[in-house]
Amino acid sequence: MKSFQAETKNAGHSGFSREMLAEKMEFYRQQLDENGYVVIEGLIDSIKCQNSIDAICDFMQVEQFDRHTWYKDAPLNSIGLVPMHQHPAFWAIRQDEVVYDAFSGLLDEEKLWVTMDRASFRPPCRYDLEKYGDDANYMHWDYDFRKSARNMFQGLIYLADTDATQGAFSCVPSVYKKIRAGEYEHFDQFDKFTKKGLFLSHAQEFSDKDIVPIAAPAGSLIIWDSRLPHGCVSNHSPMPRFVQFISMYPSGDSESSSAKIEDDRESRIQCFNDKRAPECHRGLNGQHDPERHERFELSELGRKLVGFDHWE
Ligand SMILES: O=C(O)CCC(=O)C(=O)O
Numbered sequence: 001m002k003s004f005q006a007e008t009k010n011a012g013h014s015g016f017s018r019e020m021l022a023e024k025m026e027f028y029r030q031q032l033d034e035n036g037y038v039v040i041e042g043l044i045d046s047i048k049c050q051n052s053i054d055a056i057c058d059f060m061q062v063e064q065f066d067r068h069t070w071y072k073d074a075p076l077n078s079i080g081l082v083p084m085h086q087h088p089a090f091w092a093i094r095q096d097e098v099v100y101d102a103f104s105g106l107l108d109e110e111k112l113w114v115t116m117d118r119a120s121f122r123p124p125c126r127y128d129l130e131k132y133g134d135d136a137n138y139m140h141w142d143y144d145f146r147k148s149a150r151n152m153f154q155g156l157i158y159l160a161d162t163d164a165t166q167g168a169f170s171c172v173p174s175v176y177k178k179i180r181a182g183e184y185e186h187f188d189q190f191d192k193f194t195k196k197g198l199f200l201s202h203a204q205e206f207s208d209k210d211i212v213p214i215a216a217p218a219g220s221l222i223i224w225d226s227r228l229p230h231g232c233v234s235n236h237s238p239m240p241r242f243v244q245f246i247s248m249y250p251s252g253d254s255e256s257s258s259a260k261i262e263d264d265r266e267s268r269i270q271c272f273n274d275k276r277a278p279e280c281h282r283g284l285n286g287q288h289d290p291e292r293h294e295r296f297e298l299s300e301l302g303r304k305l306v307g308f309d310h311w312e
C-alpha cells in the first residue's frame with residue numbers, strides 16, 4: 001500500500017497509462033469485492049479534471065478559489081448537485097480510455113455503455129447560513145440490488161484533491177460485508193426500498209463511527225458496489241468539493257435485443273444529440289434544457305459508449 005501511494009503522487013498530473021492500470025487491476029478487483037468500494041487514485045489527468053471543474057464553476061457562477069462567490073441566496077438545491085450533463089469536458093472524461101478500462105476490468109465486460117451523469121459542487125458547511133448549514137449524513141442505497149442478477153457499480157471522480165472532511169464520498173463497509181456474506185440481520189427491511197432507494201437509517205441504527213470517509217487526490221475514480229450504503233457528508237474543510245459522477249454498465253446490444261435496452265440506446269443518443277439530461281434527471285432547479293454547449297466530437301470509443309456504433 002505504501003509504494004502504491006508514492007506512485008500515485010507521481011501519476012497525479014498525467015494520470016495512468018492503460019498498462020499501469022492493467023498491472024493493478026487484480027488488486028482493485030479484490031478491494032471492490034472485499035470492501036464494497038475501490039479508489040483508483042490519480043487515474044485521470046489533471047487537465048481533464050480541471051476542465052470539468054471550470055465547466056462546473058461556469059455553470060454555478062462561482063470561482064474555484066474565491067469563497068465569497070460560493071454561497072448563493074437561492075441555492076439550486078441543498079446537496080450541491082450540479083444539474084449539467086452534456087458539457088464537452090464531461091464527455092472527454094467519459095470517453096477516456098483508462099476510465100473505460102477501469103470499468104471494463106472491474107465488470108469483466110468489454111461492451112459497455114456510459115451514463116450521462118451530473119456533477120457536484122459542495123462548498124464548506126456554514127452554520128451562519130441556513131441554506132448551507134445542513135450537517136446530516138444521509139447514508140443510503142440507490143438501487144434494490146436484490147433485483148439485479150449481476151453486481152451493479154456506481155462511480156464518481158474527485159476533480160480536485162479531496163480530504164476526509166471535505167464532503168468526501170463516505171460509506172459503511174461493515175454493512176456491505178454482512179450483506180455480501182449473507183449475514184445481514186436486517187435483510188427484511190429491504191422491502192422498504194422505493195424507486196428512490198432506501199436510507200440506511202430506515203433499515204437499521206448506526207452511528208457516525210460506522211461511516212468511512214474516503215480521502216483521495218484529484219483524478220481519483222471511486223467505484224462502489226450498489227450493496228454498499230454510501231453518501232456525501234457535509235463539508236467541514238476550507239475548500240469546496242468538486243465531483244463528476246460516472247458509471248458504465250454492460251451494453252448487451254449484440255447479446256440482447258430486448259426492447260428496453262434498445263430504447264435505452266435510442267434515448268441516450270437522443271439526449272446526446274439534443275444536449276438534454278437523461279429523462280430521470282430532468283426538471284431540476286436551474287437546469288438548462290437543452291444545455292448550451294458546443295457539440296462534442298466523440299472518439300471511436302466514445303461512439304460505442306453512447307451507442308451510436310455497436311460493439312462487435
Ligand atoms: O456525492 C456523493 O459523494 C455520493 C453520491 C451518491 O450517493 C451517488 O452518486 O449515488
Ligand SMILES: [Fe+2]
Pocket residue numbers: 140141142230231
Ligand atoms: Fe447514492
